[in-house]
Amino acid sequence: xxxxxxxxxxxxxxxxxxxxxxxxxxPRHDTVYWYQQGPGQDPQFLISFYExxxxxxxxxxxRFSAQQFSDYHSELNMSSLELGDSALYFCASxxxxxxxxxxxxxPGTRLTVL
Amino acid sequence: AQTVxxxxxxxxxxxxxxxxLSCTYDTSESDYYxxxxxxPPSRQMILVIRQEAYKQQNATENRFSxxxxxxxxxxxxxxxxxxxxxxxxxxxxxxxxxxxxxDKLIFGTGTRLxxxx
Numbered sequence: 001x002x003x004x005x006x007x008x009x010x011x012x013x014x015x016x017x018x019x020x021x022x023x024x025x026x027p028r029h030d031t032v033y034w035y036q037q038g039p040g041q042d043p044q045f046l047i048s049f050y051e052x053x054x055x056x057x058x059x060x061x062x063r064f065s066a067q068q069f070s071d072y073h074s075e076l077n078m079s080s081l082e083l084g085d086s087a088l089y090f091c092a093s094x095x096x097x098x099x100x101x102x103x104x105x106x107p108g109t110r111l112t113v114l
Numbered sequence: 115a116q117t118v119x120x121x122x123x124x125x126x127x128x129x130x131x132x133x134x135l136s137c138t139y140d141t142s143e144s145d146y147y148x149x150x151x152x153x154p155p156s157r158q159m160i161l162v163i164r165q166e167a168y169k170q171q172n173a174t175e176n177r178f179s180x181x182x183x184x185x186x187x188x189x190x191x192x193x194x195x196x197x198x199x200x201x202x203x204x205x206x207x208x209x210x211x212x213x214x215x216x217d218k219l220i221f222g223t224g225t226r227l228x229x230x231x
Contacts, residue, residue, distance in 0.1 A: 033218060035219075037157075041223075042205055042221040042223050042224055043205070043219070044221075045219065045220070048218060056218055088157055090159060092159075092219075101164075101211070102161060103209075104161065105158070105160075105161075107158050108157055108158070108159075110157075
């Protein structure tokens with residue numbers, strides 16, 4: 001079965017640079033979630049989209065922005081990167097508005113800020 | 115606000131034995147979902163099992179089962195016949211059903227499970 005695809009899998013950036021993370025949900029899934037997992041920590045919710053509209057927002061810095069496109073893929077844009085942004089970024093997808101309520105996670109993008 | 119607590123930072127079990135991981139949560143809602151996710155060294159988040167709060171019957175998936183005590187707000191995971199491949203970080207997670215199916219997951223801090231041969 002098709003899974004959530006995230007690209008790139010690994011990304012190394014310098015401080016103050018910009019990064020773009022991409023997420024391709026499971027086919028027919030219309031809801032996308034972004035989570036950030038720091039070293040030794042649990043995943044923290046950043047932002048979610050349902051049918052291309054932002055549906056919820058968590059502890060996402062103002063330096064970060066995200067959107068969901070017409071094909072339901074999503075991009076997380078991160079500017080003015082800081083050392084503390086180094087983390088594993090997960091995208092998850094689900095079929096919102098239906099009986100299915102489970103979020104399926106992608107493999108994550110490991111961002112390292114030097 | 116909802117919170118999820120996993121009080122066991124680390125657990126260990128002998129291969130083929132049974133182990134139970136604990137999870138408690140706090141919520142004022144009556145309708146919600148609970149999950150256990152497994153995160154092996156690859157860091158992939160893998161769904162192990164889920165429970166709907168309105169269902170009294172405990173969920174079971176092969177060797178994995180839960181003990182869901184709604185009144186006590188407890189949701190423990192039992193792994194039977196433990197295998198070396200079960201070694202991972204296990205996260206308990208809560209999701210509200212109040213806003214339909216688009217709400218975020220709230221995770222506990224995780225329990226690292228070691229399996230010894």
